[in-house]
Amino acid sequence: MDPLDARTRVFATFDPESLGTPGILTPLQERSEVDIWDGEGPPPAAELRKRASGADGLLCLLTDRIDASLIEGCPRLRVISSMSVGVDHIDLVAAGRRGILVGNTPGVLVETTADLTLALMLAAARRIPEADRFVREGRWTPERPWAPDMLLGVDLHGATLGLVGLGAIGQAVARRALGFGMRVVGWTRSGRPVPGVDSVSLEQLLQEADFVSVHVALTNETQGLLGPDEIAAMKPGAILVNTARGGIVDEPALAAALTSGHLKAAALDVFASEPLQADSPLLATPNLVLAPHVGSASVRTRQRMARLAVDNLAAGLDGRPLVHSVG
Secondary structure, eight states: OOGGGGSEEEEESSOGGGGTOTTTTHHHHTTEEEEEOOSSSSOOHHHHHHHHTTOSEEEEOTTSOBOHHHHHTOTTOOEEEESSSOOTTBOHHHHHHHTOEEEOOOSTTHHHHHHHHHHHHHHHHTTHHHHHHHHHTTOSOTTSSOOTTTTOOOOSTTOEEEEEOOSHHHHHHHHHHHHTTOEEEEEOTTOOOBTTEEEOOHHHHHHHOSEEEEOOOOOTTTTTSBOHHHHHHSOTTOEEEEOSOGGGBOHHHHHHHHHHTSSSEEEESOOSSSSOOTTOGGGGOTTEEEOOSOTTOSHHHHHHHHHHHHHHHHHHHTTOOOSSBOO
16 A cells, blocks of 8 residues: 555645745644645635545635535545634535534634724724825825815714624724723624623614624624615714625625715725625725725734644644634
């Protein structure tokens, strides 16, 4: 028998060492045959199916669709480890039927994502992208060097922030908002109390909040949670921020509310379809700050996520409990 046949096999849809973490794969490579995708962008569906078909372990990203069909085509698969917190790209039911362990990387990106949430909130409230364009396009001229009404925004301090979801990231945003002198209200399905946050119904939150920030996972229950009716119920002139998942917010309804002036501004890091299509109406929507899903995009956090994803996979293949297991 070829010695490699007795070893576990791993397919990685990305190279963790590209994040500046040399040697991170060594523990896996010592016991497994590791096949690393080195193409541009994520592997196409056919290539993913082909390369994963003989794998015992799969190291993947949120851009990889791990559906029931793919899982059925991987008879040896025992562990799926995703470098992400959300796992809506993985068919958990299909994995569960096979007894496949699924790991993710929560915790390590909480503070970094909370930082980005505040950055987007400030960018939308104080019109930072618009101000940047104003200067770069030569509209800041000696004839109009300053004016009392130039690029007027709104304050965070003294405003009410409504948090839709009070998990770890929502709580981290609350701590930052309290430091800015904001009043913080929150809604969560569990009803959990959070220090410094007034627990309210979703209806009351939308009516009272000057800023609404989304921090729930995307599930069947939260898909379209902020739909046309909820967006219409938001306080006139409010600002919406979403760093959770795109499908939670109805994008056409949001675009309409921004265009009509019902909402003052919005900032999105996530979208129902990613990457955002070139013909998306969001690109022409006024008062909207856009980012390409970079909530966890700091060097240190991405390195920690990659290490945790590898540790999860190694543990599962060794028959040990995953560091972080889904379900």
